[in-house]
Amino acid sequence: MTGGGLTLAVENLRTHFFTRAGVVRAVDDVSFSVDRGQVLGLVGESGSGKTVTGFSVIGLVDPPGRVVDGRILFNGRDLAALPEAEWRKLRGAKIAMIFQDPMMTLNPVLRIETQMVEAVLAHENIGREEARKRARDALGQVGIPSPDERLRAYPHQFSGGMRQRVAIATAFINRPDLVIADEPTTALDVTIQAQILHEAQKLCRDTGTALIWITHDLTVVAGLADHICVMYAGRVVEAGEIDAVLDRPLHPYTSGLIGSVPSRNKRGRELDQIPGMTPSLLNMPSGCAFRARCGHADAACDSAPGITAPMPARAIRCHHPLLEPAV
Amino acid sequence: MSDSASPAPYIDLRRIGKRFVKSLDVAARIARHLGSSVREEVVHAVDEVDLAIRPGEVVGLVGESGCGKSTLGRMVAGILEPSEGSYFYKGRDIRTLDAPEARDMALRIQMIFQDPFASLNPRLRVKDIIGEAPRVHGLVGRANVDAYVDDVMLRCGLDPEFKRRYPHQFSGGQRQRIGIARALAVNPDLIVCDEAVAALDVSIQAQILNLFMRLREELGLTYLFISHDLGVVEHISDRIVIMYLGRVVESGPTEDLFDSPNHPYTQALLQEVPRLDQRHAKFSAIKGEIPSPLDPPPGCHFHPRCPHATARCAEERPILREIAPGRRSACHLNEGAV
Ligand SMILES: Nc1ncnc2c1ncn2[C@@H]1O[C@H](COP(=O)(O)OP(=O)(O)OP(=O)(O)O)[C@@H](O)[C@H]1O
Ligand SMILES: Nc1ncnc2c1ncn2[C@@H]1O[C@H](COP(=O)(O)OP(=O)(O)OP(=O)(O)O)[C@@H](O)[C@H]1O
Ligand code: SF4
Ligand code: SF4
Ligand SMILES: [Mg+2]
Ligand SMILES: [Mg+2]
Numbered sequence: 234m235t236g237g238g239l240t241l242a243v244e245n246l247r248t249h250f251f252t253r254a255g256v257v258r259a260v261d262d263v264s265f266s267v268d269r270g271q272v273l274g275l276v277g278e279s280g281s282g283k284t285v286t287g288f289s290v291i292g293l294v295d296p297p298g299r300v301v302d303g304r305i306l307f308n309g310r311d312l313a314a315l316p317e318a319e320w321r322k323l324r325g326a327k328i329a330m331i332f333q334d335p336m337m338t339l340n341p342v343l344r345i346e347t348q349m350v351e352a353v354l355a356h357e358n359i360g361r362e363e364a365r366k367r368a369r370d371a372l373g374q375v376g377i378p379s380p381d382e383r384l385r386a387y388p389h390q391f392s393g394g395m396r397q398r399v400a401i402a403t404a405f406i407n408r409p410d411l412v413i414a415d416e417p418t419t420a421l422d423v424t425i426q427a428q429i430l431h432e433a434q435k436l437c438r439d440t441g442t443a444l445i446w447i448t449h450d451l452t453v454v455a456g457l458a459d460h461i462c463v464m465y466a467g468r469v470v471e472a473g474e475i476d477a478v479l480d481r482p483l484h485p486y487t488s489g490l491i492g493s494v495p496s497r498n499k500r501g502r503e504l505d506q507i508p509g510m511t512p513s514l515l516n517m518p519s520g521c522a523f524r525a526r527c528g529h530a531d532a533a534c535d536s537a538p539g540i541t542a543p544m545p546a547r548a549i550r551c552h553h554p555l556l557e558p559a560v
Numbered sequence: 561m562s563d564s565a566s567p568a569p570y571i572d573l574r575r576i577g578k579r580f581v582k583s584l585d586v587a588a589r590i591a592r593h594l595g596s597s598v599r600e601e602v603v604h605a606v607d608e609v610d611l612a613i614r615p616g617e618v619v620g621l622v623g624e625s626g627c628g629k630s631t632l633g634r635m636v637a638g639i640l641e642p643s644e645g646s647y648f649y650k651g652r653d654i655r656t657l658d659a660p661e662a663r664d665m666a667l668r669i670q671m672i673f674q675d676p677f678a679s680l681n682p683r684l685r686v687k688d689i690i691g692e693a694p695r696v697h698g699l700v701g702r703a704n705v706d707a708y709v710d711d712v713m714l715r716c717g718l719d720p721e722f723k724r725r726y727p728h729q730f731s732g733g734q735r736q737r738i739g740i741a742r743a744l745a746v747n748p749d750l751i752v753c754d755e756a757v758a759a760l761d762v763s764i765q766a767q768i769l770n771l772f773m774r775l776r777e778e779l780g781l782t783y784l785f786i787s788h789d790l791g792v793v794e795h796i797s798d799r800i801v802i803m804y805l806g807r808v809v810e811s812g813p814t815e816d817l818f819d820s821p822n823h824p825y826t827q828a829l830l831q832e833v834p835r836l837d838q839r840h841a842k843f844s845a846i847k848g849e850i851p852s853p854l855d856p857p858p859g860c861h862f863h864p865r866c867p868h869a870t871a872r873c874a875e876e877r878p879i880l881r882e883i884a885p886g887r888r889s890a891c892h893l894n895e896g897a898v
Contacts, residue, residue, distance in 0.1 A: 278761040392849055422624040422788065422850065427832040431843035449761060452791065452834035456841035476839055493766035494836055495795030500814065503770050504795070507763040510731050 238269035239309075240410050240443035241290065246303035246313075248282075248289045251296075257514045259285040259298070261467040264540070264548075267411070267443040267460075272434070274454030274475065275447045276490075277464030278511055283447045286464070287413045290445070291330050292320040308410060326356035329404035333416040335396040338403055339388045345372075346384035349403055356407050371402040375432045394425035398432065405436050412437075415447045430457055451494055455479055463487050466511060466522040469540075473547040483543060483554040485527050521552070529553045568651060569612035570750060570782055571636060571669070576645035578606040578631050582854075603853050605631040607806040608645070610880065613750065618776065618783045620797030620814070622790060622829075626853050627803045629786045630754050636784055637671040637752045667697060670743035672736075674755035679739055680727040686713075686738055687723035694745045708745070715778075716741040717771060733764035740771065750782040757792060769796060790833045794818060799886075802826050805853055805861040808880055812887035822889040825862045860892070868893055 248260040260282045267273045275283050288294045290305055305312040340348055349368035372380035375398040388396055397417055404412050418426040437444050446457055454461055462472040471484040482488040492505025509526040520535040533552045543554045582601040606628045613619050621629050634640035647654045649665050673679045691709040694700045700708045710720040716737045727735055743751055757765040775781055787793045801811040810823040821827045848865040851857055857864050863873040872892055880890040
C-alpha cells in the first residue's frame with residue numbers, strides 16, 4: 234500500500250495495435266493518477282485513445298493490441314504485466330468498468346438478480362441470501378424503485394437509463410477501489426444523465442472509490458471531476474486540477490476545445506473553432522500532433538514537445554504554453 | 561402568434577398530430593386470434609401541436625428522446641403525412657396546392673439528418689449528390705452544373721477538388737457539410753436540421769454550427785433546429801419550443817425562456833444542463849423515469865414527475881396559453897388557482 238490515498242498511478246503507458254496496415258499508437262506515453270474518492274475526467278475527441286487507456290488499466294486490451302510499455306500502479310502494485318488469472322481476481326472486485334452500452338455488462342438471458350448475485354459470489358465467500366440482500370441494496374442505492382421486484386426482471390424489461398443504473402450498481406457492488414466509466418451517459422437524456430451523475434458521485438463519496446470518467450463532453454467533466462486529463466491523438470496534452478485547467482487552459486488544443494462549447498454567453502456569436510481535423514494515427518505527422526490545426530505553431534513545433542510543468546500541479550505538452558494572460 | 565407586428569408565418573401548423581400504429585407481430589396476432597386481449601398499440605407521437613415559423617427565424621425544438629421531435633420535423637419537411645390538423649405553407653392550406661406548387665414546396669423545405677453517412681448514397685460521387693437535384697429540377701442548365709456544384713461546395717467549406725470522391729472518403733464533419741451542400745443546392749428557404757451536429761466531435765460541431773449561422777446570414781435562411789442538446793439550441797435559436805411526450809409544453813424567445821422558464825418541466829430541464837462554468841456540482845435529478853409514449857400519464861403528461869402536481873393535473877390536460885407576449889406555456893399553475 235502506498236500512502237497518501239493514491240489509488241492509481243499510470244506512468245508512461247503505451248498501448249499499440251499491431252495491424253496489417255501498420256502500428257497504431259493508440260496510447261502513446263500517457264501518465265495520470267487518481268486519488269481515493271476522487272474523480273478524474275478523461276476527455277478527448279473520437280479516436281484520441283480514451284477507451285484504449287481505460288481498457289489498458291483494467292487489462293482488457295485484446296490482440297492485435299498490447300500494452301508495450303509503462304507502469305499501471307494500482308494501490309502500489311504494477312498491473313502492466315499481470316497474468317490473466319490474477320486479472321480475473323481483480324476485475325469486478327477491486328477494479329470495475331461501466332461501458333457506454335450497459336449490455337456490455339449485462340447478460341440479456343439472465344435475471345438481474347442472478348447476474349448481481351454471481352458478481353458478489355465470484356469474489357466473496359458469503360451466503361447466497363446475503364449476496365441477494367446486497368444486490369437489492371445496491372439497486373436501491375442507484376434509485377431503482379421496488380428493488381425486490383426489479384431483481385426478478387430481465388434487462389430488456391428496463392429502459393436504457395435504468396439498465397445503465399443497474400450496470401452502475403453492479404460495478405459498485407463489491408466496493409471496488411477504482412471504477413472506470415466509459416461515456417456511460419452519452420446515449421441518455423439530460424434528466425437521466427443527471428440522475429446517473431448524481432448516483433456515481435454519491436457512490437464515490439460514500440465508498441471512497443476512485444473514479445475515471447471518460448467522455449468527449451467537457452461540460453459533464455466540469456461539473457463532476459476533481460481533475461481533468463485532456464487527450465489528443467493518443468497523448469495527454471494537458472492535465473491538472475479542474476478549475477485551473479478550465480479557467481486557464483495552457484494548451485492551445487484545450488483552449489480551442491473550451492472555445493468550441495456553445496454556451497449562454499456566446500449566444501448567436503461565432504464559436505471559436507479548431508480548423509481541420511484529427512490526424513490519422515496510422516499516418517502521424519512528425520513533431521507536435523496538433524501542429525496542422527494550431528494557431529501558435531512555429532518551427533519549434535516540428536519536434537515533438539515533451540511534458541512540462543509550467544505551473545504547480547499542471548502538466549502540459551506544448552512548446553508554447555499560453556502563459557501570457559489572455560487579452 | 562397573433563402579434564401583428566411580425567411578418568406572416570412561412571409555415572403554420574395547427575393542431576397537427578401524428579399517430580403511429582405499432583402493428584402486432586405474428587405471435588401477438590395468434591394470441592389475439594385465440595381470444596387474448598392483446599391490442600395494437602397506438603403511439604400518439606405528436607399530439608395537437610401548433611407550430612408557426614416566420615421567415616428568417618431560427619426555431620429550436622428540444623425535448624427528451626421519443627418526445628416526437630423528429631416526427632414533427634418530418635411533417636414540417638413534408639415527408640410525413642399528418643394524421644390530424646392542418647398545415648399552411650405561405651398562408652395556403654397545403655391540401656389546396658396544385659402539383660407544381662407542391663413540388664416547389666418540397667424543394668423550398670429541406671431536411672438534414674443526424675447521420676450524414678446514412679443519408680448520403682454511397683455509390684454516388686459528391687458532385688452528383690450535390691448536383692443531381694438542381695439539374696433534375698431545372699434550377700441549373702446541364703452545362704453549368706459543374707460550376708454550380710463548385711460554388712455550393714465552397715460555400716459549405718468543401719474543397720471542389722474533392723468532388724469526384726465518394727462519401728466514405730470523407731470525415732464525419734465533411735460528410736455533414738456534403739449533406740448541407742446537397743440541401744442548399746436546391747435553394748431552400750427553410751431547413752429542418754434533425755440532430756445535425758449530434759454525431760460530431762465538439763471542435764467539428766463548432767465548425768458546422770458556425771457554417772449554419774453564416775449561411776443563414778448570407779442566404780436569409782430559416783431553420784427548424786432539432787436537438788436534444790440544450791447548449792447547442794440555446795446558442796443558435798431565436799425562439800425555442802419545448803416538447804414533452806408529444807406535446808409542446810412551453811415556447812418563447814430564447815433569452816426569456818432561459819432567463820425565466822415557466823413550465824416546471826422546462827425549469828427542471830434547464831437546471832440539469834451541464835455547463836462549463838458549473839464546477840463541483842451537486843447533481844440532483846427530476847424524480848422518476850420518462851414515461852412510455854405508448855402509455856402516457858393522463859392529464860398533464862408531466863404530473864408523475866412534477867413537484868407542483870395537484871389532483872387536477874392528473875385529470876385535466878393543461879392548454880398551451882399565452883403567458884406573456886410571444887411566450888406560451890401549458891401548466892395549470894398559470895391559471896392562478898390550481
Ligand atoms: N482493435 C483495434 N485495432 C486497431 N486499432 C484500434 C483497435 N482498437 C482501437 N484502435 C484505434 O485506437 C485509437 C484509439 O481508440 P479509442 O477507442 O481509445 O478512442 P476513443 O478516444 O475512446 O474514441 P471515442 O470517443 O470514439 O470512443 C483509434 O484510432 C482506434 O482506431
Ligand atoms: N415510423 C414509426 N412507427 C411507429 N412508431 C414511431 C415511428 N416513428 C416514430 N415512432 C414513435 O413515435 C415517438 C416519437 O418518435 P420521434 O422519433 O419523433 O422522437 P424524437 O423526439 O425524435 O426522439 P429522439 O430524440 O430519440 O430522436 C416514439 O415513441 C417513437 O417510437
Ligand atoms: S507544440 Fe506547437 S503546434 Fe503543438 S500545440 Fe504547442 S504551439 Fe501548437
Ligand atoms: S399542469 Fe400540473 S403537473 Fe403539469 S406541469 Fe403544471 S403543475 Fe406540474
Ligand atoms: Mg471510446
Ligand atoms: Mg429524433
